[in-house]
Amino acid sequence: MTISAERPTEATAGTASPAGPRSGTSWTNRPGWMSQHLGTAIVLGFLGYLFGHWWGNYLASGYTYIANNGQNGVADFLGLAFMVLGWLLGIGALNYPIMKLFGREAREEAPVPGLSRYFRYTLDHKVVGMQYVVGVLMFLFTGGLLAMAIRTELLNPTVHIFNPGTYIEIVSEHGTIMMMMATSIVVGPLGNYLVPLMIGSRRMAFPRIEAFSFWIFTAGYLVIFSALFYGGFPTGWTGYAPLQNQAGPGMISYLFGFAVIGIGMICAGFNIAVTIVNYRAPGMTWSRVPMFVWSILATASLLTLATPVLFTAGLFGILDHVVLTSFYVNEHGGSSYLWENLFWFFGHPEVYIMALPGFGIVAEIVPVFTRKPLFAYKVAAAGMMGVALLSFFVWQHHLFQSGINPDMRPLFMLTTELISIPTGFIYLVGMGSLYKGKMRLEIPMLFSLALYFNFLIGGITGVFLSDVPVNVTVHGSFFVLSHFHYTIMGGLIFAFMAGLYFWLPKMTGRMMNKKLGLWHFWTMFIFFNLTFFPMFIIGLLGQPRRVFEYAHNLQGLNDFSSISAFCLGASFLLFFWNLMYSMIINPQKAPANPWESLGLEWQTASPVPVYNFERIPVIVTEPYRYSEPGAPAYADFGGGGSGTGSGSGTVGSSVQE
Amino acid sequence: MTDTYKDSLAPNETPEEREYEFRAHIGSLWTGGRLAIGISTFLYASEAFAYFYLRTSNNSHLWRLPGQLAPLYYGWTVLICLLLMSGLAIYGQSRLRKGFTNDFQVTGWTGVAAGLIALFFQCWELVKLPFYPGSSGYSSTFMGFVVMNIMTIVFATFWMETTAARALRMRKELGGTTPELSSAHTARSFRANVSSMTYYMGFVAIVSVMFFLMFYVA
Numbered sequence: 097m098t099i100s101a102e103r104p105t106e107a108t109a110g111t112a113s114p115a116g117p118r119s120g121t122s123w124t125n126r127p128g129w130m131s132q133h134l135g136t137a138i139v140l141g142f143l144g145y146l147f148g149h150w151w152g153n154y155l156a157s158g159y160t161y162i163a164n165n166g167q168n169g170v171a172d173f174l175g176l177a178f179m180v181l182g183w184l185l186g187i188g189a190l191n192y193p194i195m196k197l198f199g200r201e202a203r204e205e206a207p208v209p210g211l212s213r214y215f216r217y218t219l220d221h222k223v224v225g226m227q228y229v230v231g232v233l234m235f236l237f238t239g240g241l242l243a244m245a246i247r248t249e250l251l252n253p254t255v256h257i258f259n260p261g262t263y264i265e266i267v268s269e270h271g272t273i274m275m276m277m278a279t280s281i282v283v284g285p286l287g288n289y290l291v292p293l294m295i296g297s298r299r300m301a302f303p304r305i306e307a308f309s310f311w312i313f314t315a316g317y318l319v320i321f322s323a324l325f326y327g328g329f330p331t332g333w334t335g336y337a338p339l340q341n342q343a344g345p346g347m348i349s350y351l352f353g354f355a356v357i358g359i360g361m362i363c364a365g366f367n368i369a370v371t372i373v374n375y376r377a378p379g380m381t382w383s384r385v386p387m388f389v390w391s392i393l394a395t396a397s398l399l400t401l402a403t404p405v406l407f408t409a410g411l412f413g414i415l416d417h418v419v420l421t422s423f424y425v426n427e428h429g430g431s432s433y434l435w436e437n438l439f440w441f442f443g444h445p446e447v448y449i450m451a452l453p454g455f456g457i458v459a460e461i462v463p464v465f466t467r468k469p470l471f472a473y474k475v476a477a478a479g480m481m482g483v484a485l486l487s488f489f490v491w492q493h494h495l496f497q498s499g500i501n502p503d504m505r506p507l508f509m510l511t512t513e514l515i516s517i518p519t520g521f522i523y524l525v526g527m528g529s530l531y532k533g534k535m536r537l538e539i540p541m542l543f544s545l546a547l548y549f550n551f552l553i554g555g556i557t558g559v560f561l562s563d564v565p566v567n568v569t570v571h572g573s574f575f576v577l578s579h580f581h582y583t584i585m586g587g588l589i590f591a592f593m594a595g596l597y598f599w600l601p602k603m604t605g606r607m608m609n610k611k612l613g614l615w616h617f618w619t620m621f622i623f624f625n626l627t628f629f630p631m632f633i634i635g636l637l638g639q640p641r642r643v644f645e646y647a648h649n650l651q652g653l654n655d656f657s658s659i660s661a662f663c664l665g666a667s668f669l670l671f672f673w674n675l676m677y678s679m680i681i682n683p684q685k686a687p688a689n690p691w692e693s694l695g696l697e698w699q700t701a702s703p704v705p706v707y708n709f710e711r712i713p714v715i716v717t718e719p720y721r722y723s724e725p726g727a728p729a730y731a732d733f734g735g736g737g738s739g740t741g742s743g744s745g746t747v748g749s750s751v752q753e
Numbered sequence: 754m755t756d757t758y759k760d761s762l763a764p765n766e767t768p769e770e771r772e773y774e775f776r777a778h779i780g781s782l783w784t785g786g787r788l789a790i791g792i793s794t795f796l797y798a799s800e801a802f803a804y805f806y807l808r809t810s811n812n813s814h815l816w817r818l819p820g821q822l823a824p825l826y827y828g829w830t831v832l833i834c835l836l837l838m839s840g841l842a843i844y845g846q847s848r849l850r851k852g853f854t855n856d857f858q859v860t861g862w863t864g865v866a867a868g869l870i871a872l873f874f875q876c877w878e879l880v881k882l883p884f885y886p887g888s889s890g891y892s893s894t895f896m897g898f899v900v901m902n903i904m905t906i907v908f909a910t911f912w913m914e915t916t917a918a919r920a921l922r923m924r925k926e927l928g929g930t931t932p933e934l935s936s937a938h939t940a941r942s943f944r945a946n947v948s949s950m951t952y953y954m955g956f957v958a959i960v961s962v963m964f965f966l967m968f969y970v971a
Contacts, residue, residue, distance in 0.1 A: 193911070199918030298774065301781035366788055374780035378773065404792050408799035412897055421886040421893035423803065429815030429890030434806050438799055712770050 134215040137186035141315070144182025149175035161420070169417040172345040176322065176352050180315045187311050188217040192304050202304075217311060219303035222704055225289025226603065227310050229596075232284055235277030235317060236589075237668075242270035244665050247658040253646045263644040265328025265346070272320055272333040272350060276357050278584055279446060280313060280364065282453030283399065286595050287368055287392045289603055293697035293704065294386045296377025296713040296731065301370040309363035316357030323349035332642050334439065337424035337432035341416055348417050355410035358403045365399025368392055377696075377731070379715035382477075386695060386719050387470060390477045391456020394484040395449050402445035402488070409438035436498055440491035448487040450584050452480055454551075454591030455522050458544040461598055462526060464693045465541040466533025469720040476525040482518035490515055496564055497571040505564045512562035519555065523548070538691065539613040543594030546621045550586025554579055557632070575635025581628045593620070593671070601686030604679060605703050612674035619667035626660035694722065694730050709733070775938050779945045786949025790956045793905065797960050800894070800901055804967055807890035817891035818884070827878035828969040832961050834871035835906070838864040839958035842913060846951040849944060852934050854920060854927045857947070861917030864954075868910030875903050895968055902964070909957050912950045919943060 152171030162168045184190055192202050208216060213223055214230070245266050249257050258266065288310075292300055300306050323329055323346035331339050331347070335354075340347055372393045376385065385393075412423040413435070422428030424435045463470045470476065492500055492508040500508075526548055535541065557579040560566045570576060593616075601607050630653045639646045639654075646654065678684065689698045696719075700709050713731035721727040766774075808816050845860030879899060886896045920927060926940050934940070 196915040197911070197918060199915070199920075199922040297777075301777075302785065362792060366785070366792070370781045370784045370788060373784050374777045400788060400792055401795050404795035405799045408796055408803075408897070408901070411900060412803065412893075415886070415893070415896055415900065419886045419896065421896045422888075422890070423807075423893045423897065425887065426812045427815075428887050428893075429807060429812055429817075430893055431807055431810045431812055431890075433810075434803055437806065438802070441799070710765075711767075712773060 132186065132188035132191075132217065133212065134187065137183045137311070140182035140186030141179045141318070142182070144178035144180070144185075145175045147182075148173075148178030151178075167345060169345065169348060170419075172326065172348045173352060173414060173418045176319050176349065180312070180319065180356055183315045183318070184308075184311060189304075189308050189311055191217075217307050219307060220706060221288050221292050221300045221303065221306060222603070224303075224306055224310050225285050225287075228280065228284030228288055228313075229603075231310065231314055231317070232277050232281045233672075235273055236281070237672075238321070239270050239274040239277060240665060240668055242266050242273070244662065246270060247661040249644055250646070250654050251658050253648055253651055253654075256644065258644065260644055261330070262328075264330045264332070264642060265324065267642050268329050268332050268350070269320070269324060272323075272353070273317075274584075275333050275446070276316065276320065276354070278450045278588055279357075279361055279399070281450075281588065281592050282457065282595065283364055283368065283392060283395055283449075284310065284313065286388075286457070286592075286599065287364070287395075287453070290599060290697055291368055291371060291389055291392055292375065293700065293708055294389050294695060295372060295375060295380060296696055296709065296715065297371065297375035298707045298709060298712065299375070300367055301374060302367045305363045306367045309360045309367065312363070313357055313360035316353050316360060319349055319356055320353030323347075323353070334443070335413070335435070336439075337413075337435040338426070340413060340435065341425055348414065351410045351413040351417070355407050355414070358407040358410065361399045361403045362407070365396040365403070369396035369400055372396070377713050377715050379731075381715075383474065384715050384718055385477075387459035387473065387476055387480075388453075388456040390480050391452045391459070394480040395452050395456075398445045398449050398452075398484050398487065402442045402449070405438055406442035406446075409435060409442070412438070433495070433499065436495055437491070440494040441488075444491040444494065445484075445487040447580075447583070448483050450588045451519075451551075452483060454547060454588040455526070456480070457591040457595040457598075458526060458547050459522075459529075460695065461540050461544045461594055462529045462533075463720045463722055464598075464691050464695075465536045465538060465544075466529060467722045468529055468533045469718075469722055469724070470525065471528030471531070472521075472525050473718070473720065475521050479518040479521035479525070483515060483522070486511065486515040486518065493562055493567070496567045509562055509564050513559065516555070516559050516562075523551065523555070538597075539608070539610065539617055540594045540598035540691070542614075542617045542621075543590050543597065546617070547587055547590045547594065550582050550590060550624070553629075554582030554584075554586050558583065570635055572640050573635035574631040574639050574641060577641050578628045578631035578635060581631070586624060586628070590620075590624075593617075598691065599697075601690050602697060602702065602704070605686055606679055606683045607686045607690065608678045609674050609682075609684075612670060612677060616667055616670040616674055619663065619670060623660045623664040623667060627657050627664050630657045630660075694719065696731055699731060699733065775942075778942060782942070782945040782949050786952050789949075789953055793953075793956060793960070796901060796905075797964070800898055800964075801967070803897060804894045807894060810890070812890070815889045818889050821884050821889060821891060823895050823968055824878060824881055824883065825969055827874050827881065828965055830874045831871045831878070831902070832965045834867045834874070835961040836958050838867040838871065838909070838913065839954040839961075841867065842951045842954035846947050849920075849927075849947055850934070854924055858917060858920050858924075861913060861920060865910055865914045865917055868906055868913060872903065872906045872910060875899060875906060891968075898964055898968060902961075905957060905960070909954060912953065916943070916947050916950055 149171050152174035153168060155174075156162050156168055156170035162170070195202055208218070213220075214227055218224060218227075245258075246263075249263055249266075256263075288300070288306060292298070326346040326349055327344045329335070329340075329343050329346040329350045331343060331350070335347075335350055340351075372385075372389055412421070415421040416423050416425065416430075422430040424430050424432050426432060459470060459476060489511045490508060492504060493512045496505055496508075530545075530548075557575070561570070561576065561579060597608055597613060634650055634653050634657070637647075637650060637653075639650055686702070688702050691698075696713060696715075699713070711734040713733050715731050717728050717730060719730055721730070810816075841860040841864035845857045845864065848856035848860065879896075882892075884892045886892055920943070923939065923943060926935055926937055927943065934944075
């Protein structure tokens with residue numbers, strides 16, 4: 097512990113150095129609307145697109161190849177690239193790098209009051225977290241609408257709403273938007289908002305990189321969405337070559353969108369990993385780090401190290417389309433398998449990028465609502481890191497059916513089955529924490545329990561799929577589709593909902609309506625299972641993914657699944673209504689610690705001040721000492737008034753407020 | 754690695770807290786620099802994977818057309834410039850550690866010039882290629898490498914330029930021309946940033962040599 101208990105209540109403020117940050121405000125960060133914000137980003141993004149497209153046409157339209165096929169990939173790519181550049185310039189993400197070129201430091205960020213701060217490039221991790229909440233919900237909503245379109249088409253095997261091309265465009269866009277959303281849905285909103293609070297830090301290590309990650313994430317969303325205006329892409333979210341090379345300009349949106357969001361993911365992971373390693377409060381040894389932070393650290397490591405490979409894969413694809421290289425063209429010395437390898441080298445760790453934060457959330461919630469310490473804390477932490485490490489060695493199981501050397505199959509079957517061991521540890525930690533617990537079935541707890549139920553189904557079918565014979569049999573069928581919806585939606589999205597219901601009172605100071613929340617939970621849980629469980633059967637009966645026609649005898653099951661999916665969609669509308677109702681229409685002030693959690697994030701003032709803690713807390717014990725009479729409070733706040741417990745406080749006293 | 758340390762974030766911050774946060778900041782620069790190397794390693798590793806994968810596959814016997822080679826003149830020029838930039842960064846840091854700020858500035862700006870020359874030749878090489886980008890696996894991976902290298906050179910040169918420019922503005926705080934080290938927070942933060950930058954430059958040098966051997970020699 098480096099900050100002793102004897103802390104003066106007043107301190108001399110640091111004198112600003114001559115070369116330090118300049119004070120005062122420039123027009124770029126002036127409060128109000130006459131500065132850089134979302135509006136300027138949209139305008140410059142649009143102008144950037146026009147310029148890039150014009151420039152691309154100017155550069156390349158004279159080439160015979162382009163003149164003959166009437167498709168100018170250079171113009172399409174430059175249009176999107178300059179759109180992203182204009183977007184970042186407009187929001188102010190490039191102000192600081194430009195100032196650095198002149199050896200200057202940034203001006204102090206002026207406090208921006210009111211709502212307008214949420215439309216700006218800001219250094220406050222809490223504002224970035226809230227921006228991410230809105231951003232990922234926008235992703236989720238868009239992807240969800242596309243899912244409804246898919247299920248509508250599948251209501252009848254022969255009467256069609258869309259033509260086959262449109263259908264596959266919708267499927268592809270749905271998959272891509274959802275997968276990109278899912279990689280950031282916890283790390284972005286909850287990771288950015290909560291990690292500094294949970295580790296007792298006043299700030300992120302690199303707040304500008306954090307803000308950059310959000311705004312480039314939104315730019316990536318626009319790029320991927322733009323594919324619809326370019327005629328979409330026919331490859332599904334996996335973008336397999338050689339179909340990738342035969343696709344139209346929408347494919348460039350897909351490839352470039354992946355690369356752009358990839359940059360955002362790298363930045364987000366980088367910043368959070370560095371923050372956790374360096375900014376933990378005094379006394380927060382690795383065995384005292386909250387489990388959610390462990391999960392975010394494991395995820396951030398994966399984001400930082402696996403995503404560059406996705407970026408490279410996207411870069412190669414863009415080069416294939418724009419300057420006609422042949423990375424993925426077998427006939428010209430390339431290989432379509434190269435894409436599969438690069439894509440899945442990122443893609444499988446991505447599965448755990450999506451799974452681990454979900455387990456981190458429920459590991460945080462379950463002890464609160466069972467009033468029990470987290471069972472086998474160290475096993476859970478080791479499990480998180482074990483999964484993260486092993487996830488780099490399993491990607492070839494996605495290629496079992498794609499021409500992998502048969503001798504390699506047992507090896508990757510083994511590694512895939514191995515990864516179920518640390519995953520099982522994490523799962524059993526949850527079960528151990530529930531065992532003999534006095535459960536309070538509040539909404540966050542219900543969503544947490546639902547995760548364990550759903551993930552059990554998703555996880556066990558995953559073990560089946562790792563087995564080569566089963567994999568070969570059900571490859572490309574609805575069985576696989578159902579499996580990953582059970583793990584990603586049944587795991588991650590349920591955990592995200594648990595997290596939102598649990599932490600929104602802290603983030604917004606308002607309680608979510610319980611009655612509406614219960615309706616939301618039960619409809620979502622029931623109709624999720626009614627939507628996706630039949631798909632296991634549909635898959636086993638042979639219906640392939642991404643095909644809009646199917647055998648007549650499967651119509652009953654498909655209709656059942658579709659109608660359930662509409663109800664599932666309606667459950668999300670209930671959630672959005674609850675959000676609007678509880679936050680805007682009929683806001684109810686949340687108590688300081690409504691769930692009686694011992695977590696550090698609940699011990700600081702509400703609303704959380706810009707600097708998070710009046711005094712940097714000193715961590716004095718393990719994080720989950722619920723129901724331990726006489727246990728000391730988790731942290732010593734030095735009498736600064738931010739914490740609920742004093743240095744000699746007890747658990748009981750620390751949860752009273 | 755470009756965020757700099759702000760002395761005081763919260764009102765009434767105690768000296769102990771300020772020191773604690775400062776140490777966290779220095780640690781962040783250290784960790785961030787190494788993590789940046791990790792990110793770049795995976796970027797280049799995927800490029801190397803593509804190179805060896807396509808080379809081994811040799812689909813349609815088109816890994817490489819007979820006599821196909823990227824222009825050696827440009828390759829050497831870029832390599833020498835990058836090695837010079839890296840060497841200057843390392844030398845400049847050693848001088849900075851001894852308090853010779855002016856030496857650091859000279860090496861810094863010279864390194865930036867070397868980086869810009871490398872960038873120019875790396876870009877110019879693209880318009881002087883003696884083969885079509887899609888004529889073979891080799892030509893494709895070479896294009897991928899060049900684009901990736903351009904991004905790395907831009908990043909490395911930017912980082913070096915910002916430290917050199919910052920050193921100019923901070924020359925009094927850094928100790929001027931006298932061989933002594935300032936213990937001011939901003940100066941220590943600056944030196945930590947330079948240290949991370951130097952490590953990254955070392956990485957750039959290693960990668961440059963490896964990929965030069967792969968694309969221009971092997």
